[in-house]
Amino acid sequence: MKxxxxxxxxxxxxxxxxxxxxxxxxVAGAAAxxxxxxxxxxxxxxxxxxxxxxxxxxxxIVEVTAAAEMKPELRSxxxxxxxxxxxxVPALKxxxxxxxxxxxxxxxxxxxxxxxxxxLQTAIAGGAAPDSWWMNNVNVWAWANKGALEDLTPYVKKxxxxxxxxxxxxxxxxDYYGTFQGKFWGLPSMYTxxxxxxxxxxxxxxxxxxxxxIEQEWTWDDLLExxxxxxKKDGDETTQFGFHSTNGIxxxxxxxxxxxxxxxxxxxxxxxxxxxxxAIEAFQYLADFRLKHGASASPAVLESANTGQLFFxxxxxxxxxxxxxxxxxxxxxxxxxxxxEMPSHPRTGMRGGTTNICGMAMNPATEYKDxxxxxxxxxxxxxxxxILATTNTLNPVRESSxxxxxxxxxxxxxxxxxxxxxxxxxxxxxxxxxxxxWGELVKAWVDWERKIFTGELTVExxxxxxxxxxxxxLDSTAP
Amino acid sequence: MSVAGRALKTFVDLGIGxxxxxxxxxxxxxxxxxxxxxxxxxxxxxxxSVYLSLTDYPLLQGPTFNGIDNYKQLFTDELILQSLxxxxxxxxxxxxxxxxxxxxxxxxxxxxxxxxxMWRVVYYLPAVVSGVAVAFLxxxxxxxxxxxxxxxxxxxxxxxxxxxxxxxxALSALIVMSLWGVGGGMLIYLAGLQGIPTSLxxxxxxxxxxFWQKFWIITIPMMSPVLFFLxxxxxxxxxxxxxxxxxxxxxxxxxxxxxxxxHLYRNAFQYLKMGYAAAMAWVLFAYIMILTLLxxxxxxxxxxxEGDFKGRG
Numbered sequence: 001m002k003x004x005x006x007x008x009x010x011x012x013x014x015x016x017x018x019x020x021x022x023x024x025x026x027v028a029g030a031a032a033x034x035x036x037x038x039x040x041x042x043x044x045x046x047x048x049x050x051x052x053x054x055x056x057x058x059x060x061i062v063e064v065t066a067a068a069e070m071k072p073e074l075r076s077x078x079x080x081x082x083x084x085x086x087x088x089v090p091a092l093k094x095x096x097x098x099x100x101x102x103x104x105x106x107x108x109x110x111x112x113x114x115x116x117x118x119x120l121q122t123a124i125a126g127g128a129a130p131d132s133w134w135m136n137n138v139n140v141w142a143w144a145n146k147g148a149l150e151d152l153t154p155y156v157k158k159x160x161x162x163x164x165x166x167x168x169x170x171x172x173x174x175d176y177y178g179t180f181q182g183k184f185w186g187l188p189s190m191y192t193x194x195x196x197x198x199x200x201x202x203x204x205x206x207x208x209x210x211x212x213x214i215e216q217e218w219t220w221d222d223l224l225e226x227x228x229x230x231x232k233k234d235g236d237e238t239t240q241f242g243f244h245s246t247n248g249i250x251x252x253x254x255x256x257x258x259x260x261x262x263x264x265x266x267x268x269x270x271x272x273x274x275x276x277x278x279a280i281e282a283f284q285y286l287a288d289f290r291l292k293h294g295a296s297a298s299p300a301v302l303e304s305a306n307t308g309q310l311f312f313x314x315x316x317x318x319x320x321x322x323x324x325x326x327x328x329x330x331x332x333x334x335x336x337x338x339x340x341e342m343p344s345h346p347r348t349g350m351r352g353g354t355t356n357i358c359g360m361a362m363n364p365a366t367e368y369k370d371x372x373x374x375x376x377x378x379x380x381x382x383x384x385x386x387i388l389a390t391t392n393t394l395n396p397v398r399e400s401s402x403x404x405x406x407x408x409x410x411x412x413x414x415x416x417x418x419x420x421x422x423x424x425x426x427x428x429x430x431x432x433x434x435x436x437x438w439g440e441l442v443k444a445w446v447d448w449e450r451k452i453f454t455g456e457l458t459v460e461x462x463x464x465x466x467x468x469x470x471x472x473x474l475d476s477t478a479p
Numbered sequence: 480m481s482v483a484g485r486a487l488k489t490f491v492d493l494g495i496g497x498x499x500x501x502x503x504x505x506x507x508x509x510x511x512x513x514x515x516x517x518x519x520x521x522x523x524x525x526x527x528s529v530y531l532s533l534t535d536y537p538l539l540q541g542p543t544f545n546g547i548d549n550y551k552q553l554f555t556d557e558l559i560l561q562s563l564x565x566x567x568x569x570x571x572x573x574x575x576x577x578x579x580x581x582x583x584x585x586x587x588x589x590x591x592x593x594x595x596x597m598w599r600v601v602y603y604l605p606a607v608v609s610g611v612a613v614a615f616l617x618x619x620x621x622x623x624x625x626x627x628x629x630x631x632x633x634x635x636x637x638x639x640x641x642x643x644x645x646x647x648x649a650l651s652a653l654i655v656m657s658l659w660g661v662g663g664g665m666l667i668y669l670a671g672l673q674g675i676p677t678s679l680x681x682x683x684x685x686x687x688x689x690f691w692q693k694f695w696i697i698t699i700p701m702m703s704p705v706l707f708f709l710x711x712x713x714x715x716x717x718x719x720x721x722x723x724x725x726x727x728x729x730x731x732x733x734x735x736x737x738x739x740x741x742h743l744y745r746n747a748f749q750y751l752k753m754g755y756a757a758a759m760a761w762v763l764f765a766y767i768m769i770l771t772l773l774x775x776x777x778x779x780x781x782x783x784x785e786g787d788f789k790g791r792g
Contacts, residue, residue, distance in 0.1 A: 118748045125538050125753075146751070148539035299644045300623040439749030447733050 076105040077371040080130035081360075084116035087327055088190070091393040095384040099375060108375050124148055124363070131366040132376060135186050137176040137357040138441075141434040144185040150362035152184040155373050162187070165380045165398070173397045176429060177359045186359035187376045190394040193423040194251050194354055197311065197329065197414075198318040200336040202240070206230055211318075211340040212416040219346045220259075220285060223318075230317035231295040238294045243318040244307050245289035245296040246453045249442075250354050250430060251320040253449070256282035259345045259352030264431045264445075265470070270478065272470035274445075275463040283452055283459040291455045299454060311337075322356075323420045327392045330412050338414040341423055353427030358394075395420070435477035444469040532757035538747070542754060549758035559759070561734050562742040563766075569650060569738070570717035573657045577713055578706060581661045585668030599669070606662035610722040617656040618643070618727050628655075643728055646735040653723050653736055664709050671705035672698070700783040707774070707782045714770050718763065739763055 081092070089112050096108035111130070113119050123129040135143060143149050156162055156178070166174055166187075173188035198211055206229050214222065227243030246252060254264055262278030265271065273279075290296035297310060308325070310316035312332055320342075321329075329337070342351045360376045362369065378384055385401035388394060392411045396402055404410045406421035433441060445466050452462035507514075532549055534542035553559050588599050605613070620627045621642040629639030642652035679697050688696070721740040724730055730737040730745075743763070747756035 121538050121748055121751070142751075143539060146537050146539040300641050303622055303641070303644055304624050437750050439745065443745070443749075447731070450732060 074103055074105055074371055074374060075368065077107070077131075077368040079106065079108045079132065079368060079372055079375055080111065081108055081132050081134075081375065082111050082113060082116065082120060082130045083134035083358075084112065085134070085324070085358075086112040087324065088388070088393045091387050091391045092379075094387055094391070095379060096375075098383060098387075099378045102378075103374065106371055106374060124365075127365065129363050129365065131368055131372045132360055132362050134189075135177075135359050135361045137355075137359075137429045138432045138438040140177060140185050140359065140361070141180050141432055142437050143361075144180055144183075145434050147364070149185045150364040150366075150369065152186065152362060152373070152376070153182075155377075156184045159373075159377065162377050162380060165377070168399055169380065169397045170399060170402065170424065172355070172424075172427070172429065173357045173359070176357050180434070186361035187380050188357055188359040188397040189379050190388060191355050191357040191397060192250075192322045192324055193395060193420045193427055194255055194320060194322050195339045195341055195419045195423055196318050197321045197325070197337060197339050199311065199314065199316075200338050202230055202314070202317045210338065212338055212419070215340050215416070215419065218340075218343045220256075220343050221346055223343045224285075224289075227289060227295050227318060228293055231293065233294065236294075238297075239315070241297050241301075241310065241316045242295040243289055244310070244316055244320065245286040246449075247307065247320050248449075249445070250356060251322050253283060253286055254354050254430070255320065255342055255352035256286060257352065258354070258426075258428060259342065259348065259350050261345070261348045261350065263428070265433070265474075269431070269433050270474055272467045272474060274470065275467035279463055280459050283463060287453055287455070287459060290453060299450075323395050326411075326414075326417070326420075327394075329414075330392065338416045339419050340416060341419045351423075351426045353423045354430055355424075355427045356430050357397075433474060433477070435479065436473050440473055440477070441470070444473045528757040528760055531754050532761055534754040536754035536757070537751040538753045539751060545754070549755045550762075552755060553758060553762060558734065558737060558742055559762075562737045562739040565650060565735070565737055566718055566720065566739040569654060569657075569720060570714065573654045574710065574713040574717055576654070576658060577661055577664055578709060580658060581664035581709070582668050582702070582706075584661065584665045585672055588665070588669060589672045599666075603662040603666055606660050606666075608659075611726060613656070613659055614723050614726040617652075617659070617723075621652050621656070644732055646731075646733040649728055649732060649735045653720075653728070656723060656727075657717075657720075664713075667709060668702065668705055671702050675701045701785070703782045704784060707778050711771055711774055714774065715767055718767050718770075 081096075083089070083092070089110055092110045096110055100107055120129060120133060135149070140149070144151075156166070166178070169188060170191065173191050177186045177188050178184045196211070200210055203209075203211060203226075206226075208226055208229065211218070211226075223243065227245075230240065230242035231238060232240035249264075257263060257274070257276075257279045260278035260282045262273065262276040262282065264274050266273050286296075290298065297307070297316065301310070305313070305315075307316060307319045307321075308328075311319050312334065314335070321339075342353065344351045360379055362372050362376060366372050380398065382398060382400060385396040385398035386404060388396040389401045389405035390410060392405075396405055402421065406418050408415055408417045411417070431441065432438070448457070448462045448466035448469070451457040451465075452459055457465070531542055533544060533546060535545045535548070536542035584602055588595065588602065592598065608616075619625070621629075623629060623639070623641040623644065626639070626642070628642065632639040640648045642648050675698065679701070680693055683693050683697060719740050720738050721744065724736045724738045724741045725744070728736040730741050739759070740763070743756050743759045746752045746759065
């Protein structure tokens, strides 16, 4: 079965709408002209009402026409879609219901099983995988290389609607799903950005202005000064941590390395460049917060409480967090908090950012490819993307929906929510490799990172080891 | 004779249809649910894993034969050695501890003490709690700051270590934690202790034997089959340890708790090397078999079976 595409002679939605509006305006104009002898107000009201009715009718016709022209060929299907992250499930179920209203023959079951990746891989091997699933940019290339994803390029090429949608989508996200080997391996749906979350009450108490007010000009040096000012100690023991500096790769060191001008893997994704002077500077800056100043929580403290718990129990003032935390953090009404962009590096003047881009991929073995394509495509449309925005789910990739999502008036606090949108300007994706899996990449750095941040190794020693191990991995996995 | 007649004669000649044969068939029939399950879910996958161990199988696409490459790679994988080391140390320390502590508790619970049933339940109860729940529970007990373990140590003036985040202590922590399940062995010991004929102790008492003499000369030899059983089961179980390391330490810190099974799991599902993981599984199987055979071979030296008159005149 083929997906119907727009044809040259067919009455398109836009043409029909334009023709009908002209007709509607004519009717309304005639009605206004016919209203002689009555008051002007009544005539104007009539005009508005007529226009409104005409518009509603036209929109209805357009909807019905659009549905009728596109979908009768779709088979009846109960599709399964899986993702690893439960937060978007309600929004996605909502989207699935809308799809079902539009095409009653399509039902989509949205699931977020625990141990997602293991189960999905096993299900793929066993031929029992869902029709479509969530991928992220750190896995999509390796999975595409292994033939686990349907090549969506033919669908994208023949479906003008999705072409329009992709043009209105954040370009970085399209690049990750649409440029590897020159093909589309999924449609982007959501992404993350990183900023610093801070306790505004603690900041004010310390005599510091709200950080959003100094956001444009603040640098690493300012953060160090503020972080130390916000650190409180009782003897040797830190009772309030000023800044959490050791937060893994995505919300931690990679942002600082990038801000200093370095990165983890080179642009060709084949060379580890983590042992650079820029990275050494960044790691040293972060390690000092913990090891030299006691301003960042130790592993022993983090064994008892994660950074979110430390922050909301008022034991931590500033913590780097991803946008996925917004929905959960919004539940906190205990104290005033806000977010602020990462500070810029004093020398490079750059800020650093990291994103993980989530997309929807199709199972190449699904028996309902056209139907699954409708589901994937629907999620990129304005209707679905706006649902992600207004339900405060996660950054939607569609630019117009993104504006809604980052608007505190629409999606709720914090006041400086736009900081996560501005972060896109300097954000780069998490490192990925077409051959090594994400699990292998993580394994190669995680022990070195721990040794650096516990002071077991100097930054230079640790990064030398990290670079060597990553390079060995990249060399060994290359074809 | 017709074909049907010849078939019937053959059937009768073979004894099929006789009572013995019928009983045999019934026996197989009753055992068939287990046999079918074994063939489908155990023997079949085992045979398949032999083949998979000779392939490059990234799980997301089909396997391709690569001979003994996976087995060769085992010798160059540094983490294989580390995971074997971790698993062996854990097994060689935890198994004797289990055997001794389980036995001591069983001896205590074999006495006539007040509330005996309650004590037996109390000591056995932890063994029925699921591994995952136990792992989470011990995560809190071993917490460096607020954990019960370090609080108890502080009462006697000891500043407890960071059990789960210090590479020097993490494996010890998991060994201590494994003792949580000592009740399982205790129950088997208890059954064994109650199976020792009291006449043996009575005869020894008449001969003037004291407590220790009765213990060494009657209890230990009579319990040796139970010890043997628990030792074999313990070796098989300990060498396949996975849950604690997966949930609590995730193999860290610094691979200090990288058990063989965890490394195998990562290769299969995180690094997409199912063929290599299958080869690892066979290496572990061989390791378990060798240790088990050694225990079996040595059993003639230290396991006493009643009615076994070998060596007697």
